[in-house]
Amino acid sequence: MALQSLDIKARSATTTESPSVRKTTRVAKLIDISKCIGCKACEAACMEWNDLRDVVGVNKGEFDSPRDLSDQSWTVMRFYEEEPNGQFEWLIRKDGCLHCEDPGCLAACPAPGAIVQYANGLVDFHEEHCIGCGYCITGCPFDIPRISKKDSKAYKCTLCSDRVAVGLEPACIKACPTGALVFGSKEDMIDHADERVADLKGRGFENAGLYDPAGVGGTHVMYVLQHADRPQLYGLPIDPIISPLVSLWKGVTKPIAMLLLGLTVLGSFFHYIHVGPNETDEDEEENEAAS
Amino acid sequence: MRKVIERYSANERLNHWFTAITFVILALSGLALFHPSMYWLTNLLGGGTWTRILHPFIGVAMFLSFLVLVSRFWAHNKLTRNDARWLARWRDVLNNREEGLPEVGRFNAGQKLLFWAMLLTMLLLLISGFVIWQPYFAPVFPITLVRLAVLTHAISAFVLILGIIVHIYASLWIKGSVRAMTRGYVPSAWAKKHHAAWYRDVSGS
Structure with missing residues (x-):
């Protein structure tokens, strides 16, 4: 939906500037995994606010429910049973869009305005412009977008x-009972994360740190990880970037290919003007026979 | 009286033009999703979503039609040493200096190269097209393969469109070619001038 109170910083399949005169605070959500108890209140709040109801799934002997993201589940808790330091740890990560500063989905999308990035940093899908090609999935380094089987x-x-645009915090933040989820300006969230990381280091988590991957320009959903040196323990990519295949496809290839196609048409036309048509003298045969 | 000989049978012509029509739709709808400046072309198929839905089906139709065309013209498109000699004199070809060029069979080396380029790119387009086909096939392939496929699809389509631009231009440049593919016949003088070896074969002289 169009949000009049928010300017747009980037718009999919658009080569000119987006409306961007208003100044907005860059916001971020901070997910402190060390404080998460896996209660799934955030999942429920997300469904409640966004009017989503996923189908009842199947229990596979794990706590993961729903099992995966879907058009109806925009956030899911992922439970990892790990022994990072020889000691059992239950790592619970709230998965969902990380709202990259440099969004791969937006770069890959061919439909103008189907994906926008607001001035405050949020990356939003405008489904009424979506054509269902799935290129956003191709572009995403975090395997987040899901194509609905319904539409x-x-x-x-x-x-x-919609909530953030009118000064409210996201629904998941409001529901979190432990303070594992906090929301504010990106600067404030980084400051808050620094305090949390210092606290965790004091408690023996030497490699605690902030997950705000630089390869995608940083993200507007960040994690405090107890083991930031091993994000793969939480199912997170180590150094996420937009795949070079996608960058090549959506980067230099597009303008160069269009230019070459144009030049070929122009070159053909100029060849005609320069050399002229190749015509057959259809009376040639008789002439040849005579000579 | 002018003598004419058949160059393309009615079925060959229908086959060619069915492939051509599907190609034009595919090229325009594909370019629409390739570059934002071309997105307006999605209107040809009734909007972006209809373009996404129809493009792959039309693609399969083009491939099947082209496959029949390939089986018809396969034997005449085998590259020979003569073709290399003909290609080496591309400057003479481009400047309408056909005298003394190596004799050409039913198709010249340029046509043959286009034939093989089309076969290769269409195979790549078909395979990569299936890998990125939403919502039916794309979800079953690993993401890296899908990423490779979108790139392959774009590059193959680019090469194919480039080849077809040259193909269309050549038919406008070499007078008599369009008539050969629309009406089916060429004057014998035309055949002798552009495809001397073929002319000898079909006229028996």
């Missing part, structure tokens, strides 16, 4: 762009 449109966490 073939792509869905993901909006970071409650």
Whole structure:
């Protein structure tokens, strides 16, 4: 949906500047995994605010429910049973869109305005412009967007762009009972994360740190990890970037290919003007016979 | 009286033009999703979503039609040493200086190269097209393969469109070619001038 109170910083399949005169605070959500108890209140709040109801799934002997993100589940808790330091740890990560500063989905999307990035940093899908091609999935380094089986449109966490636009915090933040989820300006969230990391280091988590991957320009959903040196323990990519295949496809290839196609048409026309048509003298045969 | 000989049978012509029509739709709808400046072309198929839905089906139709065309013209498109000699004199070809060029069979080396380029790119387009086909097939392939496929699809389509631009231009440049593919016949003088070896074969002289 169009949010009049928010300017747009980037718009999919758009080569000119987006409306961007207003100044907005860059916001971020901070997920402190060390404080998460896996209660799934955030999942429930997300469904409640966004009017989503996933189908009842199947229990596979794990706590993961729903099992995966879907058009109806924009956030899911992922439970990892790990022994990072020889001691059992239950790592619970709230998965969902990370709202990259440099979004791969937006770069890959061919439909103008189907994906926008607001001035405050949120990346939002405008499903009414979505054509269902799935290129956003191709572009995403975090495997987040899901194509609905119902309407073939792509869905993901909006970071409650509608709530944030009018000064409210996202629904998941409001529901979190432990303070594992906090929301504010990106600067404040980094400051808050620094305090949390210092606290965790004091408690023996030497490698605690902030997950705000630089390869995608940083993200507007960040994690405090007890083991930031091993994000793969939490199912997170180590140094996420937009795949070079996608960058090549959506980067230099596009303008160069269009230029070459144009030049070939122009070159053909100029060849005609320069050399002229290749005509057959259809009376040639008789002439030849005579000579 | 002018003598004419058949160059393309009615079925060959229908086959060619069915492939051509599907190609034009595919090229325009594909370019629409390739570059934002071309997105307006999605209107040809009734909007972006219809473009996404129809493009792959039309693609399969083009491939099947082209496959029949390939089986018809396969034997005439085998590259020979003569073709290399003909290609080496591309400057003479481009400047309408056909005298003394190596004799050409039913198709010249340029046409043959286009034939093989089309076969290769269409195979790549078909395979990569299936890998990125939403919502039916794309979800079953690993993401790296899908990423490779979108790139392959774009590059193959680019090469194919480039080849077809040259193909269309050549038919406008070499007078008599369009008539050969629309009406089916060419004057014998035309055949002798552009495809001397073929002319000898079909006229028996």
